[in-house]
Amino acid sequence: MTVYEALTVALIVVLALATTLAIYVGLFNWFGAVHVVRCAACHHLTVASARAAQSSCPQCRHQALLHPIYNARHPDHPVRVVGDRLRY
Template sequence: MEIYEVLTIALIMVLAAGTTVAIYLGLANWVGACYVVRCSECHHLTFASVNQPQSSCAHCRHPMILHPLYTTQHPGMVRVVGDHLRY
């Protein structure tokens, strides 16, 4: 029974930390210190210091880190196409 209590407390701590980070990122976006923008190549969301689309993101530069199984089966650049985003 103790393991469930420990796991519950750990889950609460992880959710609280994630929420705190999201609040601080939202406040940084609000004051203009950090913006959530789209990558102009792959259209993934990324962080930037200016409110303009970035030329590349971590997904474009390091696809093996973010999508290891897909990258091993599809050599070359991993791109998101046909996403129909309205921004």
């Protein structure tokens, strides 16, 4: 088995797992257990247990954790934290 065949098999497995996960999230949404809603702060799609929009999501709360390479190259860029309890 060559490297390209192994990478192709790995890609197929990752895509199959992502598809299966998407099917289950869709089924849970259909049953009313999980809802896909937009964040009220940054408008990214997020998963919630209620149908109402969340006030913030991990994308807008933790930008430095989700985009570390961008933040390493742009140290002067302010990190916007929504709903931070430590700031007064």
